[in-house]
Amino acid sequence: MCSDIQDYYRNKTVFVTGGTGFMGIVLIEKLLRATEVKRIYLMVRPKAGKSIEERLTNFCQNVVFEKLRNTGVTLTDRLHTILGDCQTSNLGISAEDRKVLIAEVNVVFHLAATVRFDEPLQKAVSINVRATLDLLELAKEMRNLEAFVHVSSAFANCVVHSIDEKYYVHKLGIGAVKMCELAESLSVETTNKLASVLCASYKNTYTFTKSLAEEAVLSVGRSLPISIFRPAIVIQTYKEPLTGWVGNFYGPSAALYACARGVLRVMQMKSQHKAHLVPADSCASLMLAIGWETARSDQRQRLNLAPPIYNYAHDDENPLIWKQYMSAITELGSELPISKMIWFPFMITVSKKWLYDILTFFYHIIPGFIIDLLLTLKGKKKRMMKLYRSIHKLTGVMEYFIVTEFTFTMDNTKSLWNSLSTRDKDIFNFDIRSINWKEYIQFSLTGMRIYLGREGPETIPRARLLYKRFKILHQLLQAVGIGLLISLVWILVRKVFS
Structure with missing residues (x-):
């Protein structure tokens, strides 16, 4: 059986930005393993004192590429670095490298972005908007360009709660080009102060600038063979190339890990709302399918239609709800506990902010203060209150997107899925309806134990023993607490009626 998508990528040259990030790594691995792509140019910047050559060496040693390495493949035969930086004018790409890209590239995947919700506006505009505009202009010079996939976010347009596969540029109040001109004409401090006005309805600089980048695609890039991919919250891989692989402490995966360690005990959320979480490997498959579809659809360019958008979230056919996701610790915690836990893992979810604040005080602040006090008495460094500040910052930026109910239409994504051959559906499976959520x-x-906790199967017996001990202590503490509460109520009742 033939694969149309594999046939398309055979001998193609691909340029990837943001390839060293979590989703970028999964995309590149899939490209190298599932297609006979000729060459991948990966834009990399020096970081933490390491050159781009050193970073490429470390990149190729990632556990994600283990399956490829075991087949005898040398990754650097098809993977090459391009020195570049999204915070630099024209992406910081040299004239020589630009010539190479202009002459050779067939497909562009633009994943590079800052995903920090609290990024200063000046920096967020530079990375998420200006870099996109610069890449679009570079793409216009690429003589053999067939497809450009711009990776946005399902929540880029969170100013509306029912999000269709269309543009919401009228909600911005300013275009991408004008915003960049404004940021360049003002000081960094002044631009950052504008965030409270420009980003107010978008909740943070991330969603605002990602929406601006979509406007850039519409206004500046519509002459290109280009599409927009809007994934929801991207988390661990499902099946490829490793089950449960995650590359960083961020978002729901970090919250789940903090809960498993017995640190995070309270979260504000509407537990019956859909958890719009999508596996990274499904996203990689969908991106490759979008690239193929974009290359073979020339009607849009002839008719000067808006670049198509592909939402990727949940609908009613196979939903995952927050309660189902967060209760995993209590349901499966005894089977897969973490040996680094500091208390029995449990999770209380509440929808009211005032109740969340009260419970946080009793379940986070007081225990954290007590532990820090004990550490100080032992002559050790305090850490719990600092940890809780980080956790509360993380859950705080997630709060709006967990408490608010969002719905998404996915007509283009479903149509793309239905257009695939049986073989392509097997190799590039992004059908969210086929996921067994349990x-x-x-x-x-x-995966969380292995890749975030750095704990192998050999730690499970010790972790299970620790889990049982903490469970007994937790139940005893609950019993004491309930006893004290009953005693307090009884004393008050006696005083009132005596």
């Missing part, structure tokens, strides 16, 4: 969550917990 299985996926179990994979996620296993």
